[in-house]
Amino acid sequence: MVSLSGLRVINLREGDLQEVMELGHKCFPDPYPMGLLEQLYKSDPSGFMGVRIDGKLVGYLICTMRWGGVGHILSVAVDPGYRRRGVGRALIQKALERLRKEGATAVRLEARKSNLGARAFYTALGFKEERELPHYYEDGETAVLMWYTYPT
Numbered sequence: 001m002v003s004l005s006g007l008r009v010i011n012l013r014e015g016d017l018q019e020v021m022e023l024g025h026k027c028f029p030d031p032y033p034m035g036l037l038e039q040l041y042k043s044d045p046s047g048f049m050g051v052r053i054d055g056k057l058v059g060y061l062i063c064t065m066r067w068g069g070v071g072h073i074l075s076v077a078v079d080p081g082y083r084r085r086g087v088g089r090a091l092i093q094k095a096l097e098r099l100r101k102e103g104a105t106a107v108r109l110e111a112r113k114s115n116l117g118a119r120a121f122y123t124a125l126g127f128k129e130e131r132e133l134p135h136y137y138e139d140g141e142t143a144v145l146m147w148y149t150y151p152t
């Protein structure tokens with residue numbers, strides 16, 4: 001599919017969280033509940049970013065800084081009707097830029113082992129699989145820990 005040109009990644013506000021939650025329900029078997037989204041937003045509002053097309057939230061990403069110069073991408077999702085058009089890539093690139101400005105030297109994330117599409121997506125964007133984290137998810141599934149290291 002042809003990539004969308006001129007995608008603009010915006011900062012999300014507290015009033016956008018309902019839409020974030022609804023998009024999460026479309027994209028994940030275990031979406032973040034509203035309480036968790038609110039808690040994450042309060043602790044780091046600048047880590048919430050999104051892409052709107054014709055006013056509709058079609059993608060979001062949540063990231064934050066951890067201790068020791070490590071950025072963490074907690075969640076990224078794109079509406080099924082808008083995938084493979086560069087929305088996810090635009091979100092990750094913006095998050096990598098932002099985390100770098102905040103002092104990150106590397107960025108981590110976890111993906112479900114069975115989520116081969118997401119693992120291929122992160123690999124295409126420069127992340128490398130480091131190791132498995134057994135029983136990482138509530139349903140017992142293993143996660144794959146992936147890292148991005150900034151070029152020097």
Ligand SMILES: CC(C)(COP(=O)(O)OP(=O)(O)OC[C@H]1O[C@@H](n2cnc3c(N)ncnc32)[C@H](O)[C@@H]1OP(=O)(O)O)[C@@H](O)C(=O)NCCC(=O)NCCS
Pocket residue numbers: 027028075076077078079082083084085086087088089090110111112115116117118120121122124125
């Ligand atoms: C993973 C996800 C965010 C990707 O979003 P997207 O907007 O479709 O991604 P992009 O169009 O920016 O893809 C960039 C590149 O990543 C790779 N990629 C993306 N999705 C892929 C897939 N399903 N399988 C293989 N490679 C994929 C491709 O190389 C793609 O470039 P191309 O389309 O030119 O070949 C989206 O599929 C999604 O929301 N999935 C459900 C939620 C999820 O699994 N989130 C991650 C949790 S760890």
